[in-house]
Amino acid sequence: MINKIKASVLTIIVIVVSVFMGKSFLNRYIFAEVQPVQPIKFNHRSHVTNNKIPCKYCHIYAKRSNVSGVPSVERCMGCHSSIKNVKNDKGELKKLVSHWENKKPIAWTKVYNLADYIYFSHRSHITVAKIDCKECHGDVAKMDTVRRVPNINMGWCLHCHSDNNGPTGDCWGCHQ
Numbered sequence: 414m415i416n417k418i419k420a421s422v423l424t425i426i427v428i429v430v431s432v433f434m435g436k437s438f439l440n441r442y443i444f445a446e447v448q449p450v451q452p453i454k455f456n457h458r459s460h461v462t463n464n465k466i467p468c469k470y471c472h473i474y475a476k477r478s479n480v481s482g483v484p485s486v487e488r489c490m491g492c493h494s495s496i497k498n499v500k501n502d503k504g505e506l507k508k509l510v511s512h513w514e515n516k517k518p519i520a521w522t523k524v525y526n527l528a529d530y531i532y533f534s535h536r537s538h539i540t541v542a543k544i545d546c547k548e549c550h551g552d553v554a555k556m557d558t559v560r561r562v563p564n565i566n567m568g569w570c571l572h573c574h575s576d577n578n579g580p581t582g583d584c585w586g587c588h589q
């Protein structure tokens with residue numbers, strides 16, 4: 414009896430540990446490109462959750478065009494020419510200021526990137542279909558570093574379309 418309990422406790426521990434290690438292993442080595450290291454450590458949690466800056470303040474195109482766009486250095490400096498000293502900052506704001514002074518755009522690495530032959534419009538999904546950013550990008554407001562949440566492929570698009578009356582039949586609606 415005791416041995417049986419010991420054996421099953423041990424099995425559970427082994428399962429938990431391997432699931433845990435497996436997950437961090439996969440995240441670190443297999444899905445590494447899903448959470449790229451950015452040229453400046455930009456923190457969504459600190460901007461969106463702690464300082465209440467709306468997504469669309471920075472992602473200005475999200476509502477009206479095909480791409481969301483990432484804010485320009487100028488947009489950052491709209492706040493950071495006056496917000497210069499931040500307690501938790503470890504030299505990242507200095508990098509920002511140096512981009513500004515040298516008129517050098519920041520080369521952000523894309524987290525979400527569909528093949529060029531796919532047509533995807535944020536406007537249709539946000540304004541017309543009224544889908545929240547969270548549905549497709551996860552809870553970015555709570556992320557210190559953005560990571561890609563859904564694995565974006567054709568099945569992902571089609572699943573949501575068939576559940577929500579989006580287009581499913583017309584190949585050329587998405588392939589252009």
Ligand code: HEC
Pocket residue numbers: 453454455456459460464466470484485486488489490491492493496498499500501502503505506509
């Ligand atoms: C609407 C104003 C606003 C804009 C635009 C803005 N920031 Fe910030 N940023 C803040 C505030 C407020 C803080 C935090 C201040 C504090 O907590 O004391 C902050 C903090 C930071 C920090 C310090 C670390 C952290 O996240 O707490 C960095 C680095 C930073 N911002 C980079 C950027 C970059 C890069 C951009 C442009 C892509 C940008 N910010 C755009 C307001 C802004």
Ligand code: HEC
Pocket residue numbers: 451455456457460461466467468469470471472483484521522523524525526546547550553554558559
């Ligand atoms: C203060 C400006 C700012 C605000 C507010 C902000 N973002 Fe961002 N966002 C950025 C910057 C800069 C990047 C590029 C760097 C990075 O990936 O961290 C980015 C990247 C992203 C990406 C990844 C883009 C890619 O490369 O594919 C997503 C998705 C995103 N933001 C969603 C959101 C959502 C959702 C909100 C609101 C909950 C939000 N953002 C609020 C500045 C902002």
Ligand code: HEC
Pocket residue numbers: 468469472475480481482483525526527528533535538539544545546547548549550565
């Ligand atoms: C229906 C799903 C969906 C919704 C809703 C959605 N996105 Fe996206 N988003 C995507 C896809 C798919 C991509 C990749 C597009 C590409 O690579 O062409 C993307 C890319 C991005 C990018 C990368 C930069 C760019 O210009 O393409 C940012 C930033 C972003 N989204 C922010 C947002 C924000 C902010 C919201 C809410 C206001 C939002 N998204 C709502 C699916 C969505």
Ligand code: HEC
Pocket residue numbers: 527531532533534537538541542544548549565566569570571573574577578579580586587
């Ligand atoms: C979370 C649900 C959801 C996801 C995920 C989603 N869509 Fe949609 N999509 C919709 C809905 C709902 C509509 C219908 C909007 C309307 O009423 O016009 C739509 C409409 C469209 C349209 C027709 C309108 C237009 O812009 O021409 C295209 C094309 C499209 N989606 C492409 C995509 C692609 C490509 C992907 C994957 C990368 C995708 N969608 C992922 C829900 C989604």
Ligand code: HEC
Pocket residue numbers: 526527528531565566567570571574580581582583584585586587588
């Ligand atoms: C709702 C949008 C949508 C529709 C409708 C759609 N596709 Fe796709 N398709 C995609 C996306 C997104 C990808 C993945 C692109 C990427 O990898 O960046 C894709 C990829 C593909 C690929 C490349 C192989 C792969 O799996 O990556 C083929 C082949 C393909 N689609 C064929 C079709 C055919 C045939 C139809 C019509 C029966 C169709 N698609 C309809 C969105 C769509």
